[in-house]
Amino acid sequence: MDFEALWLTLRLAASTTAILLVFALPLAWWIASGRGTGRAVVQALVALPLVLPPTVLGFYLLVMLGPLTAPGRVLTRIFGHSLAFSFSGLLVGSILYSLPFAVQPLVAGFGSVDRGYIEASAGLGASPWRTFWSVVMPLTRGSLLTSAVLAFTHTVGEFGVVLMIGGNIPGATQTLSISLYDQVQDFNYSAANRTALVLVVISLASLILIYSRRDSGIGRGEIV
């Protein structure tokens, strides 16, 4: 069992989930609270990683974060090193790749909140900020949990993006799924079996956590 890869994977998934939720909440609220071409374009961009081959996203990120492009040079200056083949680069890639898994359950949850609650809150003098936290969020806790668990689990299971952007550097960018790939390449099937089992347990436990909540939204067509 590669504990170094396990620790790195859990650290990556936890950081990705925490950062994603900060961005996903306002983004999902904005998408859910209106219509228009602008929102449709943003929604399509958010959903793009669902249909794009992970290697495509990884390739563009590798090019963009590398020292040969302007954004890459700016980021290199800020962080003091190139983000390609680093944990920070993995984090950027994971955030983009797991974005739809964090945003879409929240959009579905916010969209299912009866507009009457929001108007009742405004009619009692509550600001949009207070309405969001006091009225909308308590009604969409299940969606928030679903969003967090799916973002975490999806990051744990990433392969294509992390391989493209991070390479396969043990202790630095080698996640559990890449470690599994290496173990199979080495015909070390007993180690591969243990690694695969850990990934299955993490995924299954996460899904049980979601399904065990009645208000998670899953099963009611709230999740894409």
Place this chain on the structure above:
Amino acid sequence: MQHRQGTLAFDAAFQLTEPWTVLFGPSGSGKTTILRAIAGLMRPAEGRIVLGSAAALFDSAEGIDIPAYRRGVRLAAQVATLFPKMTVRANVAYGVPSGSEGIVDEALRRFRLEGLAEAVPWKLSGGERQRVAVVRAAASAATLAGGGLLLLDEPFAGLDLQLRDELLEELRSWLAAMKVPVLSVTHDVGEAFQLGAEVIRLSDGKILRQGPVGVVLVEERERLMEQLSRGVR
């Protein structure tokens, strides 16, 4: 104030001169739309809404549209929408600023909701939910500095007549004591007589008449009687 929404168009210009004014008219005459426009929950196509001596809440010519939560107006909609994750007490306290919680206990006591204070909305009957929604808006309005305005859309409409009359009387006397001006909506003549020192009669989105309840609604009754007698002949 003008508003277009599908086929609805109304032209309403009025001033509130009494502590309690009733918007009276048949269903579809634009009563609820007027309340929603004043509350800031919908935007009229044209017009001007001014509350007291303060600056305009809405002025299409000047491009002014103050957000609902900054208007100093409280609304109890016709459909009682209680926040489902809060108790009755928490619902009533929602629009009451911290430091004024005493008013929540007073409101619960006055409107016979003490026994339901810790209940969650889904356990209440339709009538109880409606009562809580009205009391919630009234308690919030009672804490507004400088008067504000309470908008009530068919308050207690789902209750039996005796209870409705008792609660309306309690509400009228409490809000008068708290000096909260009210604009309420009804299509019930009895309710208008019970509450309204001033009545604004609406029909098809237009104001037909504004004046004391005894004058406006007696005219209405005579008009209806005349129509009826013509029909009989």
